[in-house]
Amino acid sequence: MEMKTALALGKAGVDTEAALRRLGGNTMLYEKVLIKFLDDQSFSEIGPALEQDDFETALKAAHTLKGVSANLGMNRLADACARIVSQIRAEKTEEAKTAYPELADAYNAVCAVLADEKADE
Structure with a gap:
C-alpha cells in the first residue's frame, strides 16, 4: 500500500495498522479486501430503509x-454504524x-x- 493511500485512509478514519495486524501483516490481502469493499451493498440499503421506516432492513445492513x-x-464508519444499530x-x-x-x-x-x-491500479 502506498504511503499516500495509507495517509488518506487515516484521514478518513481508517486504522490501517490495526487492520493489517488482524490480517497477519498481509498487505496484498488488505489491499484486495479494501477494493472489494467498494462492491458491498450494505450501505446502499441503509438510507432507503430508514426513509421507508423499514428498520429491520436498516438494522441488518448497518450491523x-x-x-x-x-x-x-474503518473505525469512524464502524462507530457511525454502531450508533445506528444501537438506536434502532x-x-x-x-x-x-x-x-x-x-x-x-x-x-x-x-x-x-x-x-x-x-x-x-
Whole structure:
C-alpha cells in the first residue's frame, strides 16, 4: 500500500495498522479486501430503509457494515454504524435517521480514497 493511500485512509478514519495486524501483516490481502469493499451493498440499503421506516432492513445492513468496516480498520464508519444499530435496537428510530448523514459522510470518505486507489491500479 502506498504511503499516500495509507495517509488518506487515516484521514478518513481508517486504522490501517490495526487492520493489517488482524490480517497477519498481509498487505496484498488488505489491499484486495479494501477494493472489494467498494462492491458491498450494505450501505446502499441503509438510507432507503430508514426513509421507508423499514428498520429491520436498516438494522441488518448497518450491523453488517459495522462488522465489515470494523474488521478493515474503518473505525469512524464502524462507530457511525454502531450508533445506528444501537438506536434502532433501542427503538429510537428518529435518532437513527438523524445519525445517518454521519454514517454517509464516513462511508463516502473511505470510498473516495478507495476509488482513487482502484483508478490508479
